[in-house]
Amino acid sequence: MQFRSLDDIRSACRDLPAGNETSAAAAAARQDQLTKPTGSLGQLEALAVWLARWQGQAVPRLDDVSVIVFAGNHGVTAQGVSPYPAAVTAQMVANYARGGAAINQLATLAQAKLTVVPLDLDRPTADFTGAPAMDVAQFLDAVNAGYDAVPARCALLALGEMGIGNTTAAAAIAAALLGGDAASWVGRGAGIGDDGLRLKQEVVDMALARHRAVLGDPLAVAMSLGGRELAAILGATVAARRHGIPVLLDGFVCTAAVLPLLKLNADALSHCQAAHVSAEAGHRALLAAMKLNPLLDLGMRLGEASGAAAAILLLRAAVACHAGMATFAEAGVAERSGP
Ligand SMILES: Cc1cc2ncn([C@H]3O[C@H](COP(=O)(O)O)[C@@H](O)[C@H]3O)c2cc1C
Ligand SMILES: O=C(O)c1cccnc1
Numbered sequence: 001m002q003f004r005s006l007d008d009i010r011s012a013c014r015d016l017p018a019g020n021e022t023s024a025a026a027a028a029a030r031q032d033q034l035t036k037p038t039g040s041l042g043q044l045e046a047l048a049v050w051l052a053r054w055q056g057q058a059v060p061r062l063d064d065v066s067v068i069v070f071a072g073n074h075g076v077t078a079q080g081v082s083p084y085p086a087a088v089t090a091q092m093v094a095n096y097a098r099g100g101a102a103i104n105q106l107a108t109l110a111q112a113k114l115t116v117v118p119l120d121l122d123r124p125t126a127d128f129t130g131a132p133a134m135d136v137a138q139f140l141d142a143v144n145a146g147y148d149a150v151p152a153r154c155a156l157l158a159l160g161e162m163g164i165g166n167t168t169a170a171a172a173i174a175a176a177l178l179g180g181d182a183a184s185w186v187g188r189g190a191g192i193g194d195d196g197l198r199l200k201q202e203v204v205d206m207a208l209a210r211h212r213a214v215l216g217d218p219l220a221v222a223m224s225l226g227g228r229e230l231a232a233i234l235g236a237t238v239a240a241r242r243h244g245i246p247v248l249l250d251g252f253v254c255t256a257a258v259l260p261l262l263k264l265n266a267d268a269l270s271h272c273q274a275a276h277v278s279a280e281a282g283h284r285a286l287l288a289a290m291k292l293n294p295l296l297d298l299g300m301r302l303g304e305a306s307g308a309a310a311a312i313l314l315l316r317a318a319v320a321c322h323a324g325m326a327t328f329a330e331a332g333v334a335e336r337s338g339p
Pocket of ligand 2 (some may be wrong): 189230251252277279280283301303304
């Protein structure tokens with residue numbers, strides 16, 4: 001357990017470790033010595049430098065990569081905001097254990113260790129149209145569970161979630177902390193129809209009105225409008241920063257989960273990359289507001305860390321080139337001579 005109060009989280013966020021600029025500079029210098037025209041690997045070069053900065057080593061490694069999927073249940077499903085029953089959350093957790101979900105295939109392909117952390121699935125959060133989703137103790141338990149799930153040492157962490165109803169919670173957090181009407185943040189989630197979409201917007205509007213007194217407080221927003229798996233993602237993101245682990249964030253839900261951290265400290269997500277922009281309606285605007293540049297744009301809208309796992313493959317490409325290529329001197333290749 002790391003945090004005993006909301007103030008503990010706030011002070012952790014004020015005091016986050018910086019990246020290792022020596023490692024980053026060494027990685028950038030190496031990029032320019034490798035046998036390729038300067039800058040020709042584009043974003044792959046920047047990604048290797050980013051990994052070097054946050055791993056604190058000049059040549060980044062991806063030997064032990066972790067994927068963590070946090071699962072939680074949401075009282076707001078009683079409002080009919082998802083086309084699937086809440087029981088699917090636990091059923092999918094069982095599916096992960098059997099290896100039958102998309103994330104099982106993608107994590108295996110990416111040579112990553114998959115951990116699934118179910119959070120009090122038999123105790124859904126409160127329906128936040130009428131009450132805060134969690135009380136302080138429940139919120140801290142979930143943040144600490146996320147923090148403690150992060151290994152002390154790993155090369156890269158990909159985060160994701162499973163929780164029927166959680167695109168409603170994510171939209172509510174985005175609207176609360178970034179403003180704009182519910183309609184601009186609410187999307188179809190697991191595929192709700194037109195009537196459901198309108199209902200979902202009303203639900204978010206109701207929640208914003210119910211909790212308007214706390215909308216200026218990022219952690220109170222995460223507690224009142226979020227869910228356990230979102231709180232755990234927040235805690236895991238802080239843990240990764242403290243352990244020197246770069247993070248890949250999954251889709252809309254995962255991005256909304258860490259928005260409170262950015263509100264507490266504009267630098268809090270520098271060790272994170274947005275793995276992809278999902279097809280969920282609000283995700284592109286959310287990423288833009290958070291100045292996160294998604295690595296992939298594949299029209300995925302699954303969650304469960306699937307986009308983050310796909311982006312591990314991209315980081316493996318970046319590291320394979322950066323670590324494996326010969327320099328001009330090693331290969332006896334002539335360097336640039338013209339203007
Ligand atoms: C079978 C199934 C597998 C999933 N895996 C992730 N999600 C995704 O859909 C849910 C969010 O959508 P909403 O807010 O509309 O409920 C989350 O569980 C998310 O991870 C799934 C959804 C379903 C149905
Ligand atoms: O982008 C996401 O996180 C997402 C989209 C649809 C369903 N579940 C998650």
